[in-house]
Amino acid sequence: MTDTAEHDELSGRLRRTETLHEHSSIPGRDIVQVRTEIPEGVASGWHTHPGEEVGYIVEGRVRMEVRDRPACELAAGDGFLIPPGTPHNALDLGPGTGVMLSTYLVDPAEALSTVLG
Template identity: 35%
Template sequence: MSGEDRPRGISPTAVEGAPGLWRVDLQRHDLSIPGREVVQTRVEFTPDSPPFTHFHPGEEIICVLQGSLEYTIEGQPTVVCHAGDALTVPYGVHHRARNVGDDIAVELATYVVEKGKPLLTRVE
């Protein structure tokens, strides 16, 4: 991914073990709910980024900002979301996303999670 593919001033970090997947943590704050925090992240998917199944210790609220992403969420039909579409992944539910377009796809992921737990756990 070249620097021209992302907004100025944003330096994504590669997701370990997931080539073509880049994350930019935008904010992390404690919530008024004891033991919970909100984490907001911009996630960029290259067209060749392989999907991987994972889950979070809380809800994930997603808004697709650019491109088209296919979401497979355990117990739900697979859905393709385009720029402007939103969806929610329930607490602890296994899911994966993949870019179904020819260019970079971007989502804004907002996590409302248990504080002190890993934000993402891969399922092998």
Template identity: 50%
Template sequence: MIDRRSLLRTGTAAAAGALGAASLSSPAEAAEPASRTGGHPADPDPTAGVTRTLLQEHPSPAAGWEAVQTLVQIPRHKESGRHSHPGIEVGYIIRGDVLMVFDDRPPLRLRTGDPFFIPNGVIHNARNVGTVTTMMLSTYVVDETKPLVTTYP
């Protein structure tokens, strides 16, 4: 698990590196062509260059919860890595094309201008499948006692 306070203070490639410690979810996926996975098959670090920048953080009206907003940038052929959050994520694709892959449901193709919602605890991975660096605005309402992001191999 990643300490939210550390992650939010850094907001740079170092935080993205910690965020992206996870790899593709299965050896079969790793062998698929780049067009299916969003990364290059031989890429040793599919999360390199992913950044999450803290924009704002505020206490929620509900005790024990807080609202956190970030700008997530995912370079071409890269991905966020499999992860979850201790609360909901409400997002918007500012620029780019993403294949949002979930452990428990079909993938969701998102393009510039598309909103998205990820329920509490759902494991997901945002893969840039477009031609530019993807920019996503992500707002979380999360348990303030837990790390913002938990990564999975």
């Protein structure tokens, strides 16, 4: 596993650990899997990814905000999908640190995450 701190603008708020990075059978796409820990009361900040994010809440409760959708509360056992390039934000509701496992189908030439100002 690799800490993605040097590769990801979100690393200042969250602890992200890359568990897998492989070429995809889809031309121009890599599959990247990341375990993210969000401390209680911390938000990821609005950001995007250059491909789909398919996620699963491993521990905790998260308020997920996705542009053009109503915000929703996710708990351990819930899955989610974020379309490519779609701004979104995750806030850990506690108690304790929330843990997510996300799989990205992304263009390897682009940064995994882009923080929005």
